[in-house]
Amino acid sequence: MAASLSSFTALQHCFRTAALALLDLGRLVALMARSRSALSAENLFLRKQLALFQERKVKPSRADDSTRWMMAALSRLFNWRDALLLVQADTLIRWHRKGFRLFWRWKSKPTGRRRLPKKLQELIRRMSAENPSWGQERIANELMLKLGIQVSPRTVQKYLNTPGPNRQPDPKQRWLTFVRNHANAIVASDFFVVVTAQFRILYVFVCIELGTRRILHYNVTAHPTAEWTLQQFREALAGDHSYRFVLHDQDSIFSRELDQSVTAMGVRVLQTPVRAPKANSICERFGGTLRRECLDFFIPLNERHLKLILKAWVAHFNHGRPHMSLGPAMPAPLHTAWPKSTQRHSVPDGHVIRSTAILGGLHHEYSLETAA
Numbered sequence: 001m002a003a004s005l006s007s008f009t010a011l012q013h014c015f016r017t018a019a020l021a022l023l024d025l026g027r028l029v030a031l032m033a034r035s036r037s038a039l040s041a042e043n044l045f046l047r048k049q050l051a052l053f054q055e056r057k058v059k060p061s062r063a064d065d066s067t068r069w070m071m072a073a074l075s076r077l078f079n080w081r082d083a084l085l086l087v088q089a090d091t092l093i094r095w096h097r098k099g100f101r102l103f104w105r106w107k108s109k110p111t112g113r114r115r116l117p118k119k120l121q122e123l124i125r126r127m128s129a130e131n132p133s134w135g136q137e138r139i140a141n142e143l144m145l146k147l148g149i150q151v152s153p154r155t156v157q158k159y160l161n162t163p164g165p166n167r168q169p170d171p172k173q174r175w176l177t178f179v180r181n182h183a184n185a186i187v188a189s190d191f192f193v194v195v196t197a198q199f200r201i202l203y204v205f206v207c208i209e210l211g212t213r214r215i216l217h218y219n220v221t222a223h224p225t226a227e228w229t230l231q232q233f234r235e236a237l238a239g240d241h242s243y244r245f246v247l248h249d250q251d252s253i254f255s256r257e258l259d260q261s262v263t264a265m266g267v268r269v270l271q272t273p274v275r276a277p278k279a280n281s282i283c284e285r286f287g288g289t290l291r292r293e294c295l296d297f298f299i300p301l302n303e304r305h306l307k308l309i310l311k312a313w314v315a316h317f318n319h320g321r322p323h324m325s326l327g328p329a330m331p332a333p334l335h336t337a338w339p340k341s342t343q344r345h346s347v348p349d350g351h352v353i354r355s356t357a358i359l360g361g362l363h364h365e366y367s368l369e370t371a372a
Contacts (some may be wrong), residue, residue: 116159120149124159136160184211185244187236187267190283191224191251192290196300204310205229207236209243210282213323214331215314220307226255230262237265245270247280289317297362309359316358320365335367 115121127139134142136157143149143156192204203224207216217236221228237243246262247270248254259269272279294313300306322328347353347368354369 116151116155120151121159124151124156128160182245184209185242186210186247186270187216187243187245188247188280188283189233189236190249190280190287191253192287194220194295194300194306196302196306198302200302202300202303202306204306205232206283206286207232208282208286209331210247212331213282213326214318218310218314220303220310222303224253226253226258229253230258233258233262233265237262237267241266243267247272247283249280250274293363294359297359312359316363316365320358321363 116124124139124143127142128134131138136153140151140153140156143151186209187207188210189205189207192206194202194204196202200222202220202222204218204220205224206218208214209216217232219232219235233246237246244267246267249272254271262269277284290313294309298309300309318332319330319334322330342349350371351368352371354367356365356367357363358365
């Protein structure tokens, strides 16, 4: 904040000095159009007034940069030593040398190569942050071979050393990368609470595959126990599954005996830390989506009614609802990819759009159908 304020003050000072210098130049041009006798008379008139200030020993105000520059420039047009009244000769010479140093510094400033565009700088830092094992040569080769952008590895290294908005890469594998690499082998589980029309509390148990966001299993009960929860895990992990980890919170219903029985199914139980909902963010996010897009529009009458609602919603969630985290894509699409249209904003030839209502028209699924 202080650096930006100081730069703004310096820029404001430069504009003010330039404006005053231009104003003095305009006055000089106006004086050049007057007659020589009028200028001599005005010069003598001003000298008489300055003599009065000298007799009274009035201290003049400090000269600003525009006044210094103008006096140093005008001193080249006449014999300035006889006209000095307020400043000394050494002072005027010092002003002139200072102006020459500034001019020479500006003229001798090295230009060097032009900086890369800002978007390309951000792309280099992004590629480095997303790929911890990549070096400067790998990034330069990636830009040249795949994107057609020719950048020297030394230039890439220069922008990697420059601090930017993106986080610098960690040479080790990050936890986020580890979770993504093992997402298809992790099953997350959690309980959600639903209130019926008679103010009865029901519990919804859900198991989600983290890699595909697919709902593996769900069930509803009014009295959840460890034995009932263990049976849900048996149904979710039935058969010859390929899962390695089961994730759940530290609720008392997940007892030690339950974890030992789940471990016997060939998986490892991972407990989230205390009061850390982000550690099981996929399930927590699903609970919010379930309420915002489904349960907020219904009042379940009883346990059977809630199961019917969830049956339709879970089918829509798995097979028909696009997920932005997947690309976007659907966890388990039922239809194969349809042929692409030759035109961007039109339906492929020989096909029509079909709409299917979900939960009585609360949502709709759209698909292509071959025209009759």
